[in-house]
Amino acid sequence: MSRNTSPALALLRARIERLERPAERRSGVLPLGVGAIDAHLPGGGLALGALHEIAGSGGDAAATLFVAGLLARLPGPVLWCQGAQGLFAPLFPPGLAGAGLAPDRVIHLAAGEEKTVLLAMEEGLGQPGLAGVVGELSRLPMTASRRLALATEATGVFVLVLVRREKGEKPEEEKIVPNAAATRWRVAPLPAPRPAWPHPAWPGLERALWRLDLVRCRGRAAASWMVEACDATGCLGLAGVLPDRSAAPLPARRARA
Amino acid sequence: MVAAADRAAARLGIRPSDGRPLGLTLAEAELLAPGLATAAADPEADAKVLHRLAAWCLRYAPLAGVDPPNGLWIDVTGCMYFCGGEVGLLADLLARLAAGGFTARAAIAGTPGAAHALARYGRTESIVVPQGGLAAALAPLPPAALRLPEGEAAELVRLGIREIGALAALPRGPLARRFGAATLRRLDQALGRVAEPIMPIVPPAVLAARLAFAEPLSTAEALAAAIDRLAETLCRTLERAGQGARQLDLFFERTDRTVIALRVGAVRPTRNARHLARLLRLRLEEVDPGSGVEAMRLAARLAEPFAVGKRFAAGEGGESDLAMLVDRLANRVGPERLYRAAVHESDVPERSVRRVAALAPAGEKTWPPQLPRPARLFAPPEPVGALALLPDHPPAQFVWRGRRRRLAAGDGPERIYGEWWRNDAETFAVRDYFRVEDEVGRRYWLYRRGDGADPASGDGRWFLHGFF
Incomplete structure (x- = not known):
């Protein structure tokens, strides 16, 4: 593809860019702190004035901790809208504090119904001082995601939707319903390395490992990485090369535009 | 004559005469219960107390009225968020009345007529009728519960119609011919076929603004514009008084002479007209303008001294911005669902967290970081x-x-x-x-x-x- 350098075209390109105003240039990005992932993402991180979907299972808290770690590294209060009972187990603030998200920064809303979660999220988006808004939903349909995405474009608030992955499904077989989220992630635990302490037959726990799947990102291919779970300040770590598995990143399954 | 008797007296067979000519006289009552404590009836003082109680009931909802000689109306439409639901509201109301020395029965139903009937003739002293359960809840009650004209309830019972359910099942034409339109209207009012306005008492609110319209308003846009104007007027009044509003009641006076109301609350006293108008507009979808709204009144039901200095000392308005968000959320989903977590000194995990108000000052303590806890x-x-x-x-x-x-x-x-x-x-x-x-x-x-x-x-x- 040859690059046309005609001044009229360049002018047109600049105008389209101004009209499109990608979120990562409008309100900045939050780097994940892992070079390989940030290099893959447009702008070098998660766009702040945009909507991101994070899918996790109801049987572990990896996605929850991933969200808490992201918000821990941003200044300001957070609105966390908890979903229906049975969607995820109730949040435990000491655990969030362990990922760096202090309890006095989080305003919890026991929303319950999905309708209320969406309504409260939209209210929260109208408040520019917030570090972020989190909503727990069973899934994020197109219409709701578009409303949230438009609202966040106007105020520049960081929005994370925590959705539940269907139980027992393999990630490869999951059907992906389109929505308007800027990026869509899947967070799942991986077996951590086992130190032979205190006992070779009964190893202790090291820092947890997660598999991060970037399922969809505008203009980028889908990709997967293996990372170390966030630490007490919310920072992820790049997982080292392990004897029993390949180094990060894991091979991409399907490329998506 | 005995005008009223408490529960202990009723157990001894002493019942008020209710204006019937053959009621119990005082001498007879003293015969039934020697040493009976009596006091002269004072209907005027009773009416005054009833009015005071109705004004006190405004704590629950913006519209309350008296139903002489011994009843109170509260229009709790759309006010559930502030009281923990209908059951919670009734429990709170009855407990507070009991603490004040009043014996009371209460019912919440879809129509004033049904609530009136169930409070007086229902099986328990507090009844909440779920939506759609109106006819079923009324059916077993005697016709007297319907506030029928003098003597007609007795006439119905004499004809073998002992329950409202049986009355409702009768053909309307003959019923109207036999008993007149008044009986039918009471039945329709109780079942919600005919609207029945309650006459609300108007508390002497100093801080209020009213707007009357030459042409009745019915569109949401027009009502929203009126809210903006009322909020501005009220905020100027609040400013002159050095006050900020904590709770606002907005009344819609409709052309059919009924009044409906909205109530919104604020975490901090405020006189920011834009904020207050926004809180009210968020609730506008609950308002049915009916045939049109001819006047609106906005009153600051709770106002507190407004400290200007403190607001600005908070810096960049960040904190008060958060208060506005909390207000909007609290008015839409209910304040009890919004909270923040704080440390509670306990080793037992589920007790180590307590809920505090969303805007409570941040605590000094944290959970011990060396002990890993689940998310x-x-x-x-x-x-x-x-x-x-x-x-x-x-x-x-x-x-x-x-x-x-x-x-x-x-x-x-x-x-x-x-x-x-x-x-x-x-x-x-x-x-x-x-x-x-x-x-x-x-x-x-x-x-x-x-x-x-x-x-x-x-x-x-x-x-x-x-x-x-």
């Missing part, structure tokens, strides 16, 4: 099937919700003792917590009730308490 915690803990070979080892596998999880690694135990000062059952209670990881990497927080050796410390059953 999600089951309340109550979920029982799992597990067996550990040694008391200080976690199990090798456990079964939760019908699925077996094989464990590959773990840390523990972390022993947590019961709080003997709370209750006797916890005196010797012990929980041994283990952080474990299964073969696919999921991390769980398991505990065993008891130390695994001494039965007094617990029965040795295993529970899943949370996820990391």
Whole structure:
């Protein structure tokens, strides 16, 4: 593809860019702190004035901790809208504090119904001082995601939707319903390395490992990485090369535009 | 004549005469209960107390009225968020009235007529009729519950119609011919076929603004514009008085002479017209303008001194911005659903967190960072099937919700003792917590009730308490 350098075209390109105003240039990005992932993402991180979907299972808290770690590294209060009972187990603030998200920064809303979660999220988006808004939903349909995405474009608030992955499904077989989220992630635990302490037959726990799947990102291919779970300040770590598995990143399954 | 009697007297057979000519006289009552405490009836003082009570009832809803001689109306439409639901509202109302020395019965129903009937003739002293259950709730009551004209209830009973259900099943034409339109209207009012406005009392609110319209308004846009104007007027009044509003009532006077109302609250006293107007506009969808709204009145039901200096000292308005968000959320979903977590000094995990108000000042303390805690915690803990070979080892596998999880690694135990000062059952209670990881990497927080050796410390059953 040859690059046309005609001044009229360049002018047109600049105008389209101004009209499109990608979120990562409008309100900045939050780097994940892992070079390989940030290099893959447009702008070098998660766009702040945009909507991101994070899918996790109801049987572990990896996605929850991933969200808490992201918000821990941003200044300001957070609105966390908890979903229906049975969607995820109730949040435990000491655990969030362990990922760096202090309890006095989080305003919890026991929303319950999905309708209320969406309504409260939209209210929260109208408040520019917030570090972020989190909503727990069973899934994020197109219409709701578009409303949230438009609202966040106007105020520049960081929005994370925590959705539940269907139980027992393999990630490869999951059907992906389109929505308007800027990026869509899947967070799942991986077996951590086992130190032979205190006992070779009964190893202790090291820092947890997660598999991060970037399922969809505008203009980028889908990709997967293996990372170390966030630490007490919310920072992820790049997982080292392990004897029993390949180094990060894991091979991409399907490329998506 | 006996005009009124309390419950103790009623048990002795002393019942008020209710204006009937053949009621109980005082002499007869004293015969039934020697040493009866009596007081002269004072209907005027009673009416005054009833008015005062109605004004007090405005704490529950913006519209309340008197129903002489001994009844009160409260229009609780759209006010449930502030009181913990309908059942909570009635329990609170009756408890407060009882504490004030009043014997009361109460009912919430879809129509004033039905609530009136159920409060007086219902089986229990507090009744909440669910939506759609109106006819069923009314059916077993006697016709007298319908506020029928003099003598007609007795006439109906004489004809064998002992229940409202039977009355409602009769053909309307003959019923109207036999008993007149008034009977039919009472029945229709109770069943919600005909609207019945209640006459609200108007409290002497100093801080209020009213706007009357030449042409009745019915569109949402027009009502929203009127809200903006009222909020501006009220905020100027508040400013002159040096006050900020904590609770606002907005009344819509409709052309059919009924009044409907909205109530919104604010966490901090405010006189920001844009903020107040926005809170009210968020609730506008609940308002049915009917045939049109001819006047609107906005009153600051609760106002508090407004400190200008403090607002600006908070810096950049960040904190008060948050207060506005909390207000908007609280008015839409209910204040009791919004909270922040704070540290509570307890080793027992589920007790180590307490809920504080969303805008409570930040606490100094934090949870001990060296003790890892799960991000999600089951309340109550979920029982799992597990067996550990040694008391200080976690199990090798456990079964939760019908699925077996094989464990590959773990840390523990972390022993947590019961709080003997709370209750006797916890005196010797012990929980041994283990952080474990299964073969696919999921991390769980398991505990065993008891130390695994001494039965007094617990029965040795295993529970899943949370996820990391």
